[in-house]
Amino acid sequence: MAYPDVTLSTDPHNLPPGVTILEDEVVLAGFPRKPIRNSGDLPKCFSRVLADYLIVLNDAMSDDERQKLTAFLGRLAGTRGTREEECARAECLVMLGAKPAAVSALHSVGLHKHADAVAVATTLAELQAAAKAADLAERVIRAAVSSDLASAVASARSARAAAETAAEWMAAAADTAAVSAARAAAAAAVKAVEVLGSSGYDWQQAIDALDAALKIGPQAPPIKPIVAKKGELLDKITLVALKKSIRHWEENVATKTIGKIKIGPENCALCGLFFAVGCDGCPVSARTGGIRCVDTPYARFSELLHDLRFESRALPTPQNICEAMQAELDFLKTLRPEDAK
16 A cells, blocks of 8 residues: 655655655654655665665656655665665666666667667676667767657666666675665666656656565564554554644645635545545544544535635635634544543
């Protein structure tokens, strides 16, 4: 299951509502929130190889595509492995992330021979040699180079760099080489997406490579449940979503005009977790015994808002709607473990 943020962002200072996945991951692991610009900003229990690959993807994705990364919430802390495990992860990212990206990108611009050579590479050395040949081919036809060709060969060049640095990591045990390999593998994917969009290669393939690499070496420990009121249980991811829902309603309460009020499942972090599964596991449903926020202040608020005519949306928020929003905010706050009696 994916655990969505309200909005994942490229900006480590944009809080709230935009946050990067690694900042949420740090909080879930029990550390104070702080900006994460690179893997060196993370606690030592995080795999730098996995983190740097993820950071490159996060920074290159559109806002909509970036939300796919929420599938990795709760899976990154505690993954720091041995040299051999980090080495295997780097190789996995190169062969499953960089290689198919380079193949798709080279095919897209007609460099089929070189794409095929990259595709059949089974070792880092073979991948390095094939990607180098594609790089040299681009230089021969540079006079006719197009922007797509440049990006396609840049994908191959990144794959080559990924293979080279991964090989260096294997030979020299240099931490920086493994991290560089991961970043170069992600860069190959970025360049492929620049050329192909969602045709032939898309972000999901790069994400799948990360998922495979995460299965190598230490795994994140299970999220420990937190006892809430009336015997309810909240895991840490659900608690993060609850706190974000509370922040969302604080923003609604502070809104001065009706048109700026944000409602609906797409604006609720808890709905992002539980709406598609019939609210099973949602702390709101656990409290009321119902689904879709029945028997909560939200139901009354929704009725009031629905009764307003469309042309009223630019007017100041009426007092009765302000009171209904405050009631919903107060209700959500009662679901927090710290408010248990």
